[in-house]
Amino acid sequence: MDKLLITGGNRLKGEITVSGAKNAALPILCASLLTADTIALENVPDLKDIGTTLRLLGQMGVQSERGGDGILQLNASLVDSLEAPYEMVKTMRASILVLGPLLTRFGEARVSLPGGCAIGQRPVDQHIKGLEAMGADIRIEHGFVVAKAKRLKGASIRTDMVTVTGTENLMMAAVLAEGRTTLENAAREPEIIDLAELLNKMGARIQGHGGDRIVIDGVDRLHGASHRVVADRIEAGTFLCAVGATGGEIMLRQAAPQTMGAIIDKLQEAGLTIACGDDWIHCAMSQRPRATGFRTREYPGFPTDMQAQLMALNTIADGTAVIVENIFENRYMHVQELGRMGARIDIDGHTAVVTGVAQLSGATVMATDLRASASLVIAGLAACGDTVVERIYHLDRGYERMEEKLRSVGADIQRLTREAA
Numbered sequence: 094m095d096k097l098l099i100t101g102g103n104r105l106k107g108e109i110t111v112s113g114a115k116n117a118a119l120p121i122l123c124a125s126l127l128t129a130d131t132i133a134l135e136n137v138p139d140l141k142d143i144g145t146t147l148r149l150l151g152q153m154g155v156q157s158e159r160g161g162d163g164i165l166q167l168n169a170s171l172v173d174s175l176e177a178p179y180e181m182v183k184t185m186r187a188s189i190l191v192l193g194p195l196l197t198r199f200g201e202a203r204v205s206l207p208g209g210c211a212i213g214q215r216p217v218d219q220h221i222k223g224l225e226a227m228g229a230d231i232r233i234e235h236g237f238v239v240a241k242a243k244r245l246k247g248a249s250i251r252t253d254m255v256t257v258t259g260t261e262n263l264m265m266a267a268v269l270a271e272g273r274t275t276l277e278n279a280a281r282e283p284e285i286i287d288l289a290e291l292l293n294k295m296g297a298r299i300q301g302h303g304g305d306r307i308v309i310d311g312v313d314r315l316h317g318a319s320h321r322v323v324a325d326r327i328e329a330g331t332f333l334c335a336v337g338a339t340g341g342e343i344m345l346r347q348a349a350p351q352t353m354g355a356i357i358d359k360l361q362e363a364g365l366t367i368a369c370g371d372d373w374i375h376c377a378m379s380q381r382p383r384a385t386g387f388r389t390r391e392y393p394g395f396p397t398d399m400q401a402q403l404m405a406l407n408t409i410a411d412g413t414a415v416i417v418e419n420i421f422e423n424r425y426m427h428v429q430e431l432g433r434m435g436a437r438i439d440i441d442g443h444t445a446v447v448t449g450v451a452q453l454s455g456a457t458v459m460a461t462d463l464r465a466s467a468s469l470v471i472a473g474l475a476a477c478g479d480t481v482v483e484r485i486y487h488l489d490r491g492y493e494r495m496e497e498k499l500r501s502v503g504a505d506i507q508r509l510t511r512e513a514a
Protein backbone atom coordinates (compact mmCIF):
# COMPACT_ATOMS: atom_id res chain seq x y z
CA MET A 94 0.00 0.00 0.00
CA ASP A 95 1.33 3.43 -0.91
CA LYS A 96 2.38 5.89 1.80
CA LEU A 97 3.36 9.53 1.85
CA LEU A 98 6.60 10.69 3.41
CA ILE A 99 6.50 14.35 4.40
CA THR A 100 9.34 16.34 5.89
CA GLY A 101 7.67 19.31 7.48
CA GLY A 102 8.73 22.91 7.81
CA ASN A 103 8.82 24.20 4.21
CA ARG A 104 6.82 27.32 3.44
CA LEU A 105 4.66 26.92 0.33
CA LYS A 106 5.11 29.29 -2.58
CA GLY A 107 3.88 29.10 -6.18
CA GLU A 108 0.87 28.23 -8.31
CA ILE A 109 -1.50 25.27 -8.24
CA THR A 110 -4.22 24.42 -10.76
CA VAL A 111 -7.39 23.24 -9.07
CA SER A 112 -8.99 20.09 -10.51
CA GLY A 113 -12.61 19.48 -11.37
CA ALA A 114 -14.80 18.59 -8.39
CA LYS A 115 -15.07 14.91 -7.51
CA ASN A 116 -18.50 15.46 -5.99
CA ALA A 117 -19.77 17.17 -9.13
CA ALA A 118 -18.15 14.72 -11.55
CA LEU A 119 -19.56 11.57 -9.87
CA PRO A 120 -23.28 12.42 -10.31
CA ILE A 121 -22.52 13.87 -13.75
CA LEU A 122 -20.97 10.58 -14.90
CA CYS A 123 -24.08 8.77 -13.67
CA ALA A 124 -26.26 11.24 -15.58
CA SER A 125 -24.83 9.76 -18.80
CA LEU A 126 -27.17 6.80 -18.15
CA LEU A 127 -30.13 9.07 -18.89
CA THR A 128 -29.60 9.24 -22.65
CA ALA A 129 -28.51 7.09 -25.58
CA ASP A 130 -26.59 10.06 -26.99
CA THR A 131 -23.00 10.99 -26.19
CA ILE A 132 -22.09 13.23 -23.25
CA ALA A 133 -18.74 15.06 -23.54
CA LEU A 134 -17.16 16.20 -20.30
CA GLU A 135 -14.26 18.54 -19.68
CA ASN A 136 -12.38 18.90 -16.40
CA VAL A 137 -13.21 15.44 -15.02
CA PRO A 138 -10.49 14.81 -12.42
CA ASP A 139 -8.33 11.71 -12.71
CA LEU A 140 -9.21 10.03 -9.39
CA LYS A 141 -9.75 6.56 -8.04
CA ASP A 142 -13.47 7.29 -7.50
CA ILE A 143 -13.81 8.38 -11.12
CA GLY A 144 -12.12 5.15 -12.26
CA THR A 145 -14.46 3.13 -10.04
CA THR A 146 -17.51 4.92 -11.46
CA LEU A 147 -16.34 4.38 -15.04
CA ARG A 148 -15.84 0.67 -14.29
CA LEU A 149 -19.29 0.50 -12.70
CA LEU A 150 -20.88 2.21 -15.71
CA GLY A 151 -18.73 0.11 -18.05
CA GLN A 152 -20.01 -3.17 -16.66
CA MET A 153 -23.54 -1.85 -17.33
CA GLY A 154 -22.58 -1.28 -20.96
CA VAL A 155 -21.69 2.42 -20.93
CA GLN A 156 -18.78 3.16 -23.25
CA SER A 157 -16.28 5.77 -22.13
CA GLU A 158 -13.19 7.21 -23.71
CA ARG A 159 -10.87 10.01 -22.69
CA GLY A 160 -9.37 11.77 -25.70
CA GLY A 161 -5.92 13.34 -25.97
CA ASP A 162 -7.56 16.70 -25.20
CA GLY A 163 -8.69 15.31 -21.82
CA ILE A 164 -12.36 15.33 -22.80
CA LEU A 165 -14.24 12.32 -21.51
CA GLN A 166 -16.96 10.95 -23.81
CA LEU A 167 -19.66 8.70 -22.41
CA ASN A 168 -22.26 6.79 -24.34
CA ALA A 169 -25.03 4.73 -22.76
CA SER A 170 -26.76 3.49 -25.93
CA LEU A 171 -25.83 -0.15 -25.29
CA VAL A 172 -26.70 -0.63 -21.62
CA ASP A 173 -27.36 -4.31 -20.94
CA SER A 174 -27.05 -4.60 -17.17
CA LEU A 175 -29.07 -2.64 -14.64
CA GLU A 176 -27.09 -3.76 -11.61
CA ALA A 177 -24.51 -2.11 -9.34
CA PRO A 178 -22.73 -4.95 -7.52
CA TYR A 179 -21.57 -4.80 -3.89
CA GLU A 180 -17.91 -5.08 -4.90
CA MET A 181 -18.07 -1.62 -6.43
CA VAL A 182 -20.59 0.07 -4.19
CA LYS A 183 -18.65 -0.90 -1.05
CA THR A 184 -15.63 1.18 -2.09
CA MET A 185 -17.67 4.18 -3.15
CA ARG A 186 -20.98 5.17 -1.69
CA ALA A 187 -21.69 7.57 -4.55
CA SER A 188 -22.49 4.45 -6.65
CA ILE A 189 -26.02 4.82 -5.29
CA LEU A 190 -26.30 7.65 -7.85
CA VAL A 191 -26.98 5.13 -10.61
CA LEU A 192 -30.30 4.21 -8.97
CA GLY A 193 -32.36 7.23 -10.11
CA PRO A 194 -31.05 7.29 -13.71
CA LEU A 195 -31.42 3.52 -14.28
CA LEU A 196 -34.90 3.39 -12.84
CA THR A 197 -36.23 6.38 -14.74
CA ARG A 198 -34.77 5.42 -18.13
CA PHE A 199 -35.03 1.63 -18.02
CA GLY A 200 -37.81 1.07 -15.45
CA GLU A 201 -35.61 -1.17 -13.32
CA ALA A 202 -32.47 -1.13 -11.17
CA ARG A 203 -30.68 -3.40 -8.72
CA VAL A 204 -28.15 -1.48 -6.65
CA SER A 205 -26.25 -2.86 -3.70
CA LEU A 206 -26.88 -1.03 -0.44
CA PRO A 207 -23.76 0.93 0.45
CA GLY A 208 -21.78 -0.73 3.22
CA GLY A 209 -20.58 0.69 6.53
CA CYS A 210 -18.33 3.71 6.36
CA ALA A 211 -15.79 5.40 8.55
CA ILE A 212 -17.65 8.71 8.88
CA GLY A 213 -21.08 7.52 9.96
CA GLN A 214 -24.04 5.36 9.03
CA ARG A 215 -25.09 7.21 5.90
CA PRO A 216 -28.39 5.48 5.12
CA VAL A 217 -30.18 5.98 1.77
CA ASP A 218 -33.74 5.93 3.11
CA GLN A 219 -34.51 9.38 1.69
CA HIS A 220 -33.48 8.31 -1.82
CA ILE A 221 -35.85 5.36 -1.50
CA LYS A 222 -38.68 7.36 0.05
CA GLY A 223 -38.52 9.89 -2.79
CA LEU A 224 -38.51 7.26 -5.53
CA GLU A 225 -41.45 5.50 -3.87
CA ALA A 226 -43.34 8.80 -3.85
CA MET A 227 -42.75 8.84 -7.63
CA GLY A 228 -44.43 5.46 -7.92
CA ALA A 229 -41.48 3.07 -7.79
CA ASP A 230 -41.88 -0.34 -6.23
CA ILE A 231 -38.79 -0.79 -4.05
CA ARG A 232 -37.69 -3.80 -2.03
CA ILE A 233 -34.54 -4.57 -0.14
CA GLU A 234 -33.47 -8.06 -1.21
CA HIS A 235 -30.20 -9.76 -0.24
CA GLY A 236 -28.50 -6.43 0.44
CA PHE A 237 -29.70 -4.83 -2.79
CA VAL A 238 -32.18 -2.05 -3.46
CA VAL A 239 -34.39 -3.61 -6.11
CA ALA A 240 -36.49 -0.96 -7.79
CA LYS A 241 -39.11 -1.18 -10.52
CA ALA A 242 -41.44 1.31 -12.15
CA LYS A 243 -43.31 1.47 -15.46
CA ARG A 244 -42.74 5.18 -15.74
CA LEU A 245 -42.02 7.34 -12.72
CA LYS A 246 -44.60 10.00 -11.98
CA GLY A 247 -43.87 13.51 -10.82
CA ALA A 248 -44.46 14.02 -7.10
CA SER A 249 -44.02 16.54 -4.35
CA ILE A 250 -41.16 15.30 -2.16
CA ARG A 251 -39.83 16.78 1.05
CA THR A 252 -36.77 14.99 2.40
CA ASP A 253 -36.51 14.68 6.18
CA MET A 254 -33.04 16.19 6.10
CA VAL A 255 -30.98 17.98 3.50
CA THR A 256 -29.20 15.30 1.47
CA VAL A 257 -26.79 16.01 -1.36
CA THR A 258 -26.76 12.71 -3.24
CA GLY A 259 -30.44 12.23 -2.29
CA THR A 260 -31.31 15.48 -4.07
CA GLU A 261 -29.15 14.47 -7.04
CA ASN A 262 -30.68 11.00 -7.35
CA LEU A 263 -34.23 12.32 -7.17
CA MET A 264 -33.49 15.16 -9.58
CA MET A 265 -32.08 12.68 -12.12
CA ALA A 266 -35.08 10.38 -11.64
CA ALA A 267 -37.50 13.27 -12.10
CA VAL A 268 -36.11 14.55 -15.40
CA LEU A 269 -37.67 11.63 -17.32
CA ALA A 270 -40.74 11.20 -15.09
CA GLU A 271 -44.24 12.02 -16.22
CA GLY A 272 -45.27 15.45 -14.97
CA ARG A 273 -43.88 17.82 -12.38
CA THR A 274 -41.70 16.90 -9.40
CA THR A 275 -41.03 19.35 -6.60
CA LEU A 276 -38.10 18.70 -4.28
CA GLU A 277 -38.52 20.57 -1.01
CA ASN A 278 -35.70 20.87 1.52
CA ALA A 279 -33.34 20.26 -1.39
CA ALA A 280 -29.58 20.54 -0.98
CA ARG A 281 -28.08 23.73 -2.42
CA GLU A 282 -24.48 22.65 -2.99
CA PRO A 283 -22.65 24.03 -6.07
CA GLU A 284 -22.29 20.43 -7.27
CA ILE A 285 -26.09 20.19 -7.50
CA ILE A 286 -26.17 23.33 -9.61
CA ASP A 287 -23.49 21.84 -11.86
CA LEU A 288 -25.48 18.63 -12.34
CA ALA A 289 -28.71 20.55 -13.02
CA GLU A 290 -26.94 22.70 -15.59
CA LEU A 291 -25.72 19.61 -17.45
CA LEU A 292 -29.19 18.02 -17.28
CA ASN A 293 -30.78 21.19 -18.68
CA LYS A 294 -28.24 21.17 -21.54
CA MET A 295 -29.44 17.59 -22.19
CA GLY A 296 -33.00 18.86 -22.56
CA ALA A 297 -34.25 18.55 -18.97
CA ARG A 298 -36.54 21.21 -17.52
CA ILE A 299 -35.20 21.99 -14.07
CA GLN A 300 -35.70 25.25 -12.21
CA GLY A 301 -34.75 26.48 -8.78
CA HIS A 302 -31.45 24.55 -8.44
CA GLY A 303 -29.23 26.33 -5.96
CA GLY A 304 -32.29 27.00 -3.81
CA ASP A 305 -34.06 24.65 -1.41
CA ARG A 306 -37.05 24.09 -3.74
CA ILE A 307 -36.25 22.50 -7.07
CA VAL A 308 -39.00 22.08 -9.67
CA ILE A 309 -38.53 19.53 -12.43
CA ASP A 310 -40.91 19.10 -15.36
CA GLY A 311 -40.34 15.64 -16.81
CA VAL A 312 -39.59 15.19 -20.53
CA ASP A 313 -39.84 12.08 -22.73
CA ARG A 314 -36.20 11.90 -23.68
CA LEU A 315 -32.86 13.60 -23.19
CA HIS A 316 -30.13 14.17 -25.74
CA GLY A 317 -26.33 14.55 -25.74
CA ALA A 318 -24.51 17.59 -24.38
CA SER A 319 -21.08 19.00 -23.50
CA HIS A 320 -20.18 20.30 -20.10
CA ARG A 321 -17.21 21.49 -18.06
CA VAL A 322 -17.20 20.22 -14.47
CA VAL A 323 -17.06 22.94 -11.80
CA ALA A 324 -13.79 23.39 -9.86
CA ASP A 325 -13.28 21.43 -6.67
CA ARG A 326 -13.94 23.79 -3.75
CA ILE A 327 -12.77 21.20 -1.22
CA GLU A 328 -9.47 20.58 -2.97
CA ALA A 329 -8.92 24.35 -3.21
CA GLY A 330 -9.83 24.79 0.46
CA THR A 331 -7.41 22.02 1.41
CA PHE A 332 -4.52 23.86 -0.29
CA LEU A 333 -5.53 27.10 1.44
CA CYS A 334 -5.39 25.31 4.81
CA ALA A 335 -1.96 23.94 3.91
CA VAL A 336 -0.63 27.45 3.30
CA GLY A 337 -2.28 28.60 6.53
CA ALA A 338 -0.38 25.89 8.38
CA THR A 339 3.05 26.33 6.73
CA GLY A 340 3.02 30.03 5.92
CA GLY A 341 3.87 31.28 2.46
CA GLU A 342 1.92 32.39 -0.56
CA ILE A 343 0.09 30.53 -3.31
CA MET A 344 -2.06 31.29 -6.31
CA LEU A 345 -4.83 28.84 -7.12
CA ARG A 346 -5.81 28.80 -10.80
CA GLN A 347 -9.05 27.47 -12.33
CA ALA A 348 -10.74 27.78 -8.95
CA ALA A 349 -14.36 28.72 -8.20
CA PRO A 350 -14.09 31.17 -5.29
CA GLN A 351 -17.79 32.06 -5.63
CA THR A 352 -18.58 28.56 -4.27
CA MET A 353 -16.22 28.94 -1.30
CA GLY A 354 -17.68 31.81 0.75
CA ALA A 355 -17.81 30.05 4.12
CA ILE A 356 -14.36 28.49 3.65
CA ILE A 357 -12.72 31.77 2.68
CA ASP A 358 -14.41 33.65 5.57
CA LYS A 359 -13.10 31.15 8.12
CA LEU A 360 -9.58 31.14 6.69
CA GLN A 361 -9.49 34.94 6.80
CA GLU A 362 -10.57 34.71 10.43
CA ALA A 363 -7.62 32.36 10.95
CA GLY A 364 -5.27 35.05 9.63
CA LEU A 365 -4.82 34.27 5.93
CA THR A 366 -4.81 37.17 3.49
CA ILE A 367 -7.02 36.13 0.58
CA ALA A 368 -7.83 37.86 -2.70
CA CYS A 369 -10.06 36.41 -5.41
CA GLY A 370 -10.92 36.95 -9.05
CA ASP A 371 -13.47 35.08 -11.15
CA ASP A 372 -11.39 31.90 -11.34
CA TRP A 373 -8.39 32.48 -9.09
CA ILE A 374 -7.60 32.75 -5.41
CA HIS A 375 -4.42 34.24 -4.06
CA CYS A 376 -3.57 33.59 -0.43
CA ALA A 377 -0.72 34.52 1.85
CA MET A 378 0.06 33.69 5.44
CA SER A 379 2.86 35.24 7.47
CA GLN A 380 1.82 34.66 11.06
CA ARG A 381 0.81 31.89 13.41
CA PRO A 382 -2.83 30.97 12.69
CA ARG A 383 -5.50 32.27 15.05
CA ALA A 384 -7.82 29.67 16.61
CA THR A 385 -11.01 29.58 14.54
CA GLY A 386 -14.08 27.72 15.74
CA PHE A 387 -16.82 26.61 13.34
CA ARG A 388 -19.89 24.43 12.90
CA THR A 389 -20.35 22.27 9.83
CA ARG A 390 -23.56 22.91 7.94
CA GLU A 391 -25.18 22.27 4.61
CA TYR A 392 -24.20 24.70 1.86
CA PRO A 393 -23.86 27.68 2.07
CA GLY A 394 -22.61 26.83 5.57
CA PHE A 395 -19.13 25.53 6.35
CA PRO A 396 -18.73 22.11 4.65
CA THR A 397 -18.18 18.94 6.63
CA ASP A 398 -15.71 17.94 3.88
CA MET A 399 -13.40 20.76 5.16
CA GLN A 400 -13.77 20.02 8.87
CA ALA A 401 -10.68 17.84 9.26
CA GLN A 402 -8.44 20.22 7.28
CA LEU A 403 -9.44 23.32 9.26
CA MET A 404 -9.05 21.30 12.45
CA ALA A 405 -5.47 20.50 11.39
CA LEU A 406 -4.82 24.23 11.02
CA ASN A 407 -6.29 24.83 14.46
CA THR A 408 -3.93 22.32 16.07
CA ILE A 409 -1.07 24.83 15.70
CA ALA A 410 -3.13 28.00 16.17
CA ASP A 411 -2.86 30.58 18.88
CA GLY A 412 -5.78 29.88 21.22
CA THR A 413 -8.57 27.35 21.58
CA ALA A 414 -11.15 26.54 18.91
CA VAL A 415 -14.51 24.85 19.38
CA ILE A 416 -15.61 22.76 16.39
CA VAL A 417 -19.04 21.18 15.99
CA GLU A 418 -19.65 18.48 13.37
CA ASN A 419 -23.36 18.56 12.54
CA ILE A 420 -23.57 16.41 9.41
CA PHE A 421 -21.93 13.06 10.21
CA GLU A 422 -21.91 11.38 13.62
CA ASN A 423 -18.47 9.81 13.32
CA ARG A 424 -16.27 12.21 11.44
CA TYR A 425 -13.51 12.69 14.01
CA MET A 426 -11.36 9.71 13.08
CA HIS A 427 -8.41 12.01 12.37
CA VAL A 428 -8.36 13.30 15.96
CA GLN A 429 -6.53 10.32 17.35
CA GLU A 430 -3.91 10.47 14.61
CA LEU A 431 -3.41 14.22 14.98
CA GLY A 432 -2.94 13.50 18.68
CA ARG A 433 -0.01 11.22 17.79
CA MET A 434 1.64 14.29 16.29
CA GLY A 435 1.19 16.27 19.49
CA ALA A 436 -2.16 17.95 18.84
CA ARG A 437 -4.38 18.65 21.87
CA ILE A 438 -7.96 17.84 21.01
CA ASP A 439 -10.82 16.84 23.31
CA ILE A 440 -13.96 15.30 21.87
CA ASP A 441 -17.37 15.32 23.49
CA GLY A 442 -20.01 13.94 21.16
CA HIS A 443 -20.21 16.20 18.12
CA THR A 444 -17.93 18.83 19.66
CA ALA A 445 -14.15 18.99 19.44
CA VAL A 446 -12.13 21.45 21.48
CA VAL A 447 -8.74 22.12 19.92
CA THR A 448 -6.07 23.84 21.98
CA GLY A 449 -3.32 25.05 19.70
CA VAL A 450 0.25 23.93 20.36
CA ALA A 451 3.36 25.82 19.23
CA GLN A 452 4.60 22.93 17.07
CA LEU A 453 3.52 19.45 15.97
CA SER A 454 6.07 16.69 15.70
CA GLY A 455 6.22 14.32 12.75
CA ALA A 456 4.99 10.75 13.32
CA THR A 457 3.71 7.72 11.47
CA VAL A 458 -0.05 8.12 11.15
CA MET A 459 -2.82 6.26 9.42
CA ALA A 460 -5.37 7.76 7.08
CA THR A 461 -8.90 6.58 7.90
CA ASP A 462 -10.99 8.40 5.32
CA LEU A 463 -10.56 10.89 2.53
CA ARG A 464 -10.58 14.23 4.34
CA ALA A 465 -8.94 12.77 7.45
CA SER A 466 -6.03 11.90 5.16
CA ALA A 467 -5.86 15.47 3.91
CA SER A 468 -5.75 16.78 7.48
CA LEU A 469 -2.79 14.51 8.25
CA VAL A 470 -0.95 15.80 5.19
CA ILE A 471 -1.53 19.40 6.33
CA ALA A 472 -0.31 18.54 9.83
CA GLY A 473 2.74 16.78 8.36
CA LEU A 474 3.65 19.82 6.24
CA ALA A 475 3.65 22.01 9.35
CA ALA A 476 5.27 19.55 11.79
CA CYS A 477 8.94 19.31 12.61
CA GLY A 478 10.61 16.18 11.28
CA ASP A 479 9.22 13.35 9.19
CA THR A 480 5.61 12.22 8.95
CA VAL A 481 4.56 9.04 7.22
CA VAL A 482 0.89 8.92 6.21
CA GLU A 483 -0.19 5.33 5.68
CA ARG A 484 -3.21 4.00 3.76
CA ILE A 485 -3.33 6.87 1.33
CA TYR A 486 -5.68 5.00 -0.97
CA HIS A 487 -8.31 7.09 0.80
CA LEU A 488 -6.56 10.25 -0.36
CA ASP A 489 -6.34 8.94 -3.92
CA ARG A 490 -10.13 8.58 -3.97
CA GLY A 491 -10.56 12.33 -4.01
CA TYR A 492 -7.33 14.27 -4.64
CA GLU A 493 -5.68 14.36 -8.05
CA ARG A 494 -1.88 14.04 -7.78
CA MET A 495 -1.91 15.80 -4.42
CA GLU A 496 1.73 15.17 -3.62
CA GLU A 497 2.85 16.44 -7.04
CA LYS A 498 0.82 19.62 -6.65
CA LEU A 499 2.23 20.24 -3.17
CA ARG A 500 5.76 19.47 -4.29
CA SER A 501 5.41 22.02 -7.09
CA VAL A 502 4.91 24.74 -4.46
CA GLY A 503 7.87 23.69 -2.36
CA ALA A 504 6.60 20.95 -0.04
CA ASP A 505 8.96 18.12 0.81
CA ILE A 506 6.57 15.25 0.15
CA GLN A 507 6.98 12.00 -1.70
CA ARG A 508 4.96 8.91 -2.39
CA LEU A 509 6.47 5.64 -1.29
CA THR A 510 4.99 3.04 -3.57
CA ARG A 511 4.32 -0.49 -2.41
CA GLU A 512 7.70 -1.70 -3.64
CA ALA A 513 9.68 1.22 -2.18
CA ALA A 514 7.66 1.44 1.05
Ligand SMILES: CC(=O)N[C@H]1[C@@H](OP(=O)(O)OP(=O)(O)OC[C@H]2O[C@@H](n3ccc(=O)[nH]c3=O)[C@H](O)[C@@H]2O)O[C@H](CO)[C@@H](O)[C@@H]1O
Pocket residue numbers: 116117119186187213214215216217218219220221254255256257258259396397398420421422
Ligand atom coordinates in the same frame (compact mmCIF):
# COMPACT_ATOMS: atom_id res chain seq x y z
C1 LIG B 1 -20.40 12.13 -3.48
C2 LIG B 1 -20.81 13.27 -2.62
O1 LIG B 1 -21.31 14.27 -3.10
N1 LIG B 1 -20.55 13.15 -1.32
C3 LIG B 1 -20.86 14.25 -0.43
C4 LIG B 1 -22.31 14.14 -0.03
O2 LIG B 1 -22.49 12.86 0.59
P1 LIG B 1 -23.96 12.32 0.84
O3 LIG B 1 -24.83 12.79 -0.26
O4 LIG B 1 -23.82 10.86 1.07
O5 LIG B 1 -24.37 13.05 2.16
P2 LIG B 1 -25.85 13.54 2.54
O6 LIG B 1 -25.96 14.98 2.21
O7 LIG B 1 -26.81 12.60 1.92
O8 LIG B 1 -25.85 13.32 4.10
C5 LIG B 1 -26.28 14.29 5.02
C6 LIG B 1 -26.82 13.63 6.25
O9 LIG B 1 -28.06 13.02 5.94
C7 LIG B 1 -28.07 11.66 6.32
N2 LIG B 1 -28.92 10.92 5.35
C8 LIG B 1 -28.72 11.11 4.00
C9 LIG B 1 -29.49 10.45 3.07
C10 LIG B 1 -30.50 9.57 3.53
O10 LIG B 1 -31.21 8.93 2.74
N3 LIG B 1 -30.66 9.40 4.87
C11 LIG B 1 -29.89 10.05 5.79
O11 LIG B 1 -30.07 9.88 6.99
C12 LIG B 1 -26.61 11.25 6.27
O12 LIG B 1 -26.35 10.10 7.06
C13 LIG B 1 -25.93 12.50 6.80
O13 LIG B 1 -25.98 12.51 8.21
O14 LIG B 1 -22.64 15.17 0.87
C14 LIG B 1 -21.90 15.12 2.10
C15 LIG B 1 -22.41 16.24 2.97
O15 LIG B 1 -22.10 17.47 2.42
C16 LIG B 1 -20.41 15.22 1.81
O16 LIG B 1 -19.71 15.01 2.99
C17 LIG B 1 -19.97 14.19 0.79
O17 LIG B 1 -18.66 14.46 0.36
Ligand SMILES: C=C(OP(=O)(O)O)C(=O)O
Pocket residue numbers: 116185186187398463464491
Ligand atom coordinates in the same frame (compact mmCIF):
# COMPACT_ATOMS: atom_id res chain seq x y z
C1 LIG C 1 -17.15 11.99 2.17
C2 LIG C 1 -16.74 12.29 0.94
O1 LIG C 1 -17.02 11.60 -0.18
P1 LIG C 1 -18.05 10.37 -0.36
O2 LIG C 1 -19.42 10.89 -0.14
O3 LIG C 1 -17.82 9.98 -1.78
O4 LIG C 1 -17.65 9.31 0.64
C3 LIG C 1 -15.89 13.48 0.67
O5 LIG C 1 -15.76 13.85 -0.52
O6 LIG C 1 -15.33 14.06 1.63
